[in-house]
Amino acid sequence: MRVFNIIALAALMALISCNVDGSSGSGAEGNDSTATTKSEDKEKKPIVDTVTLAMNGDIMTGTILPTRNMPPNDGKDIFVDCADILRRADVACGNLEGVLADSGKTRKPPGPLNFSFMMPTKSVKLLVDAGYDFLGIANNHINDFYPVCIESTIKTLRDNNIGVAGTKACETSVKEINGVKYGFCAFGHEEYSLKTQDTATVKRIVKQLRKDCDIVIVCFHGGAEGVSQRHLPNGTEYFYGADRGNLRQFAHLCIDNGADIVYGHGPHVCRAMELYKGHLIAYSLGNFATPRGMSLHGPTAYAPVLVARIDGKGMFIDGKIHSFIQYRDKGPRRDAGNAVVKEIRMLTQEDIKDNQLNIADDGTITKK
Numbered sequence: 371m372r373v374f375n376i377i378a379l380a381a382l383m384a385l386i387s388c389n390v391d392g393s394s395g396s397g398a399e400g401n402d403s404t405a406t407t408k409s410e411d412k413e414k415k416p417i418v419d420t421v422t423l424a425m426n427g428d429i430m431t432g433t434i435l436p437t438r439n440m441p442p443n444d445g446k447d448i449f450v451d452c453a454d455i456l457r458r459a460d461v462a463c464g465n466l467e468g469v470l471a472d473s474g475k476t477r478k479p480p481g482p483l484n485f486s487f488m489m490p491t492k493s494v495k496l497l498v499d500a501g502y503d504f505l506g507i508a509n510n511h512i513n514d515f516y517p518v519c520i521e522s523t524i525k526t527l528r529d530n531n532i533g534v535a536g537t538k539a540c541e542t543s544v545k546e547i548n549g550v551k552y553g554f555c556a557f558g559h560e561e562y563s564l565k566t567q568d569t570a571t572v573k574r575i576v577k578q579l580r581k582d583c584d585i586v587i588v589c590f591h592g593g594a595e596g597v598s599q600r601h602l603p604n605g606t607e608y609f610y611g612a613d614r615g616n617l618r619q620f621a622h623l624c625i626d627n628g629a630d631i632v633y634g635h636g637p638h639v640c641r642a643m644e645l646y647k648g649h650l651i652a653y654s655l656g657n658f659a660t661p662r663g664m665s666l667h668g669p670t671a672y673a674p675v676l677v678a679r680i681d682g683k684g685m686f687i688d689g690k691i692h693s694f695i696q697y698r699d700k701g702p703r704r705d706a707g708n709a710v711v712k713e714i715r716m717l718t719q720e721d722i723k724d725n726q727l728n729i730a731d732d733g734t735i736t737k738k
Contacts, residue, residue, distance in 0.1 A: 416682020417584050418550050424459035425589070425676045426452075427635035427655035428467040429505070431496055431701075432662050435488040435515070436476045441661040441699045445493065448659050448701035449500040455675050455692055457501035461552055463587060464658060465635045466505045466512075466534075470494055471522040474515035486514035487663060491526045498530050504543055506556030508536030508563035509591040509636070520562075536563050541575055544583060553579030558591040558636075559614050566592050566615040573627050580628025585684060588629045591636040592617050593654060597669050600639045600713075602653050602721040621651045630684025633676065639669045640710060642718040643676075645726040645737060650678050650686040658694075661701045671695050672710040673702040678735075691733035708733060 431448055432440035441448065449456070456462040468487025476486045497505070505527060512520055520537060527534040533543030536556030541564060543554045555575050557566045564571060579586045592615035593599060594607045607614040614636070621632045625646050633652040634641070641654035657664060658673045673696045678689035693710040694702035708731060715729040728736045 418682045420679055420681055420687060421460045421550060421585060422458070423587065423631060423678050423680065424456050424462040424501075425631075425633045425652065425655060425678070426456075426464045426658040426674065428509075428638070428657045428664075429464050429497070429659045430467040430487045430511075430663060431489050431493045431659060433468065433487045434472070434490050435474060436478075436480065436484055436486055439662045441701070444490075445496055445661065445701070448496060448661060451704050452675055452692070452694060452702050453500045455677065459501075459677060460550070461503045461547060461585075461587070462501045463504045463506070463554065463589060463633070464502055465509060465556075465589060465591060466497075466507050466523070466527075467509055467660065468511045469515055469519040469523045470526040471515060471519040474519045474522075476515055477513065485511075485663070487511050488515055488519065491522065494526050494530050494532070497527075497532060502532055503545065503547065504533040504535070504552075504554040504587065506536045506554075506589040506591070507534055507540075508556040508558035508560075508589075510558065510560050512537070513560065513562045517562075538562075538564065542579060544579070550585060551583045553583030553586045554589075555579060555587075556589045556591070557620070559612070563591075566590050566617065566620040567613060569623060572620065572623060576624050576627040576629050584682070585680070586629045586631075588621075588624045588632045590615070590617070590620060590632070590634045592620070592634060593637040593641070595637050597639055599637045600641060600669060600717060602642050602717070617653060621653070622646055625649045625651070630680060631678060631686075638664065640672050640674060640714050640717065642721040643714060643727060643729075643735070644718070644722045645686060648685040650680070650689065652676050657696060659701045660696065661699050666696045666698055669713060671697070672713060674710045674714065675702075686737065688737070689735040691729065691735065693733060 431445040478484045535543045557564045594609040606616045634654045640656045644651045673694040675692040679687045691711045693705040693708045695705045711733040
């Protein structure tokens, strides 16, 4: 009974913390007649001509539990090569692959295959200094240490003015930055997160953000994992028997219901990009800042920062893939050879039928 009370209290606190400073938690089921879709919104005058968004994949700056595995200097130098890119953008987004907490009990059995990640709460300063505005937590590590540590993560991010979304108690985050209202949401594939497979909920959330915000950003955690999973399949993906989502269908559904841009992570490798109805989709940006606890060899070390410039109606103008490669204990470091650019270009050319994007050798992205 005591454990139940603690978990219930944690869930309640998470709900409260996600409704502070413009973030939204939950709402009644939406329907097509009450929500404003992108097609209905086209006549509205844009509040701004262009905005620039910076996006990247998984972030896990070092863990203190179940065993301590922190990089040198507690990770203070992880973002040294990329923070200027993140800070220059109007909005910077990523995926927090683990919890922010200082104590807890892992849900997984002990042993070498216990991949559980608890970043100390003081590590939030690294994220603030790097320039993050929003972080998604809809992934398979946010519940490594039970709901009480989900609540700690949400509270720590919110207390430091970083928008957070991705759980049933914390569906969206809305922030006004330089006069533009941004709506952010995140989806994963686990029961404790919002799920890409739950199309009714996806539509409700995206439509509500479209109604309330100027720019709508969707991130997702999905797909099978590993170097063999770099190519984007058609249909539903499975990993060790678990449904990891139909990601083409999900991304298109988000755009169709009002999202301006969609980006993903989860396979620990990069995947193709697509221009769909004038909107950019990045199907996986891979690992980004994971200097300990994850494999960093070959394509799993590729760590792009995707910068996209969109107009006031969310349509893609141009962008750039900034190529970084991760190293153990260091995090992402500039890649003079642009290996990441070459990888994403090849995957885009091979996996996207009627590809509408040009990706230059230096990473510049333009429309064909």
